[in-house]
Amino acid sequence: MTDIRKVLIANRGEIACRIIRTLMRMGIRSVLICHPCEAEGAAAGMADEVVEIEGDPPVSAYLDVDGIIRACKDTGAEAVHPGFGFLAENASFAERLGGEGIRFIGPTPDAIRLMGNKLAARDFCRSLGIPVVPCAREEDGDFMERLKALVFPLLLKAVAGGGGKAMHEVMEETRLKETINLAKEEALRYFGEGSVYGEKLLRDPRHVEVQLLADRYGSVVHLGERDCSIQRRFQKIIEESPAPGLDPELRQELLSSAVKIAKEAGYESAGTVEFLLDGQGRFYFLEMNTRIQVEHPVTEMVTGLDLVEQQIRIAAGDPLPFTQKDIIIKGHAVEARLYAEDPESDFQPSTGRILSLRLPEGIGIRVDHALEKGMNVTHAFDPMLAKVIACGEDRHKALDLLGSALERTVILGVTTNREYLQRIIGHHAMRGGKVHTGFITSNDLKAPQLEDRQRKMLLAAAALVSRQFTDPEFAVPEPYAAIGDWIN
């Protein structure tokens, strides 16, 4: 049993809430760091202790390594859970913590370093005989020529990147130079390192990933795969487990490749190996994420395991309490990410205040969020609002359940992608399992036309509510209000 009694969460929002929930269940005290602008938030309300860290812009508070170490010392936290994003895949952060005698709930700095460098990770996998997408690297010289040799379209990525940041498609040669510069600039800004590399861009591949758990004693198990093909702007919005319509042999190959990578890398903790699948049944290693993933709940729902709990136990030095044959995948789970964004205008992030909030509940439904009525959604943080996950006996039931859960979700005050997600869930291509990363661009997901009567009802409600809520200071007095629009 773990000897960790207090964990600091170096994260925010829904994942912070989710981690705290597990800590509560395990009887471990929680310390949350937070920027003052979130001191009233849901996560701060759940944590046993809160340490405020200043920062401008606010995200910098969650990247403040010194501040976090100080907070650990001040509160006596023995371990840090980094969640995802921020410092989750920062090897030097893990190393600093180790030097201070604080446990990092995640893999070793070496493993992070190996997998965090995209090119090193590729080389490593290739050495294990796992296919990778052809690429050209900057340091090999003749970068432009090598890129052209890959044949367009290409994808430019930051060597130190991840999470869809600093990724750019290049469809033709004329835009190549310009795009390289932009990608380098972004890479430098986000990852402190400007080097980029180019890959051949696969046409509408599927994105399938394998969830792993590994302890420090060399045991590695996989928890099945997830399909995360439905993406916009290189970011996943719908994920499911198991992957629909996957050839069993191919599936087995993916699972065993993932396990092999983790074993050979001496990996510990939870991790995910991502693959791209082309239309011809080939697969390519894409990258390995050395942290808990946003979409981990779908795996939790089909395996019945708590991945955060497993991460903590592994960090405490516990061996895995099960072997591969103990892992049973039951049913089908689908997750939809609710974003503050406007799908009608190119998924631009939206801001606002949550004026009305109602989240779905019920058997087979899980909502991970840190929302509260009255909270402001600003551009200071990632625009993800909540994850709605549904689990059913089979894929159809799970999709039905998720569709109805989304329909019952009410978030007023900020534009969200809720309806858009509903349309994806209900789309016949989705129902038929025809998922690939080009799903959103190649399917018609436009909002249905409003009926005349519906339009009239909406306009009437808006007009009436605007009158009802008029500031009494500027309300139209009687008899003018009763007379209304009239001229003699």
Added chain:
Amino acid sequence: MRRCIELLGHRYEVSLNGPSGKTMIKIEDRPPESSSLTTEEGSSFILALGEDTLPMEIARTGEEVFIHAFGRHFYLRILDPVEQAAQAAGSKGDTARAPMPGVVVETAVRPGDIVTRGTPLMTIESMKILTVIKAPREGIVIKVHVENGKPFNKNAPLVTLGEGRERPL
């Protein structure tokens, strides 16, 4: 004397007559219908329009109205006819505005700089993507509205241009 409501990119003229409870509502040139809105609890309402009734969730802030009805979400804006007219008459495209909320990463120009159409003015970051804001026309930079590292909202003015011969303010 009229109210303009924007829904899904279209604008509709809506007028209300009569006291609450006996309100007649007229949309565009359609025949008026009796209409009322009763509060259930919190943001739940029941709309009655003519013979029909419909439960709705409604939230409003300033001129923005958010409605959840028939399983869908709608965003409506009550437009101030004056402001609307002022906007229509005003803008001559001399201010580069933010296409989305974000933070200024780098500013390429200073007041007094002469720019041509398409000259990069500023790099902004939003949604993990860097976007270059370019000059909407040729002119002289009069004002840079947002400093490096500072955030702004959608539609916020970023850089204002004047005529080529004007002096910066």
Added chain:
Amino acid sequence: MALAEELHTREHAARFERPARDIERLRSQKKLLVRERIELLLDPETPFLELSTLAACMAYDGIVPGAAFVSGIGIVMGREVLVMASDSSIKGGAWYPLTVKKMVRSLDIAIENRIPVIHLVDAAGAFLPLQSDIFPDRYMGGRIFRNQCVLSSLGVRQVALVLGHSTAGGAYVPTLCDYSIMVRGTGGVFLGGPPLVKAATGEDVSADELGGADVHSSVSGTADYAVDTEQEGIALAREIVGTFPRQKKADVEKRESQEPFYDPEELYGIIPDDIKKQFDMREVFAKVFDGSLFHEFKPDYGTTAVCGFAYLYGWKVGALGNNGVLFSDSAKKLTQFLQICNRDRIPVIFFQNITGFMVGKEYEQGGITKDGAKMLMVQANMDVPKLTIMTNGSFGAGNYAMCGRAYDARFLFSWPNSQISVMGMEQAGRTLAEIRLKALARKGKSLSEEEKKSIYEGITRDYLEKSSAWYSTSEMWDDGVIDPRDTRKVLGIALSVALNRDFGQSYHGVLRI
């Protein structure tokens, strides 16, 4: 009803029918039309009670509709305001004698009712060929500015939006306001415009340098704000009005408002086609007042007059109407009722349909003149607001007793069928014709019956025209001709405006006369 149709046709013409070139000229100057300005200024879904829409409709050969000026009551940011706006689509908004009369009357309304004024200034200046009817007398040009000064001392706020050049005397209109907004480019304020300056001193100066928005808002201080567009100016004016206190109404008994039980459209069926035919004023009351309820006072006494209590948009009012000629008893009843209303602080509304006081030996001996004088004395000296509707006929001293124009009704509106003159058309026609015929007879002319008839008809035609509601409203003997079915709304707004001024307490007992 045909006359109501005619009213709306005339109103439409006065409001909107302009030569295309005048509209194009304004458009090319990026100016809005006056109706568009007002629409933008007022709150959405609120009424606008336009005053004297048909002013000057029978003057100046009809080429100056509305006297080139729009005036009316509306709501801005929840506050009642009087809008006074030049109509620059007519002769550049030049001031004709009736324009000045309209402006003075509007400002009188503001003074009497303490209602803030928004001036939309865009006038070319006085129409010089008629300057002698515009400038010198007590109620002419100077009265506009004098009224503005008085208004200021009464604590009534004024906002000016200068949307055109405002020269000479006109320059004082915005300058005497508490808040003055000027639009860059089109707005200008100067005592003497560039041509006059050139003629007087030889100085060459542009309109902008002389009195443009920036000069006045940042150099001379003559204006307070400079804006780039009319729309911005209107938005700013609205913002300024939003800082004014909300009007407190005089303390009049009030209950929940109720629509009348009877449809106001039924009024058309009551109005007779012949002015001599009598109708029951109670039927009018039933189409105007809350719930069609009317409590009649002294119903069995002086039955040619009707008076009693009713509610209008919840406010208690005293209503008085004529059901025939005024006799001593009916005049005394009304006088007693007016005393009650004044003591109990109840505003009164007169519904005129009066041929006058009864004449004849019996009535003179019964003191009819004395009883009429009592009514004038009480009526003229009331503290509570009075409103008057001309429903049909208004002749002779009855006009005075029933609060005609001279008796300072806060507002006076006419129905389109109404007629007004010192005596009825037939008596007057006969009297005038007789005078004419006698004069001709003195000159030795003998006339055939045909000739006599044509003289009589000519006289009556002219008399009829001058006693018509159209002539009356053209000369601004009223505040406008209204569609009878709108009477309730018009009175409601008029009463609401009238209640802005507090009328204190009364300590007079009521005489049973």
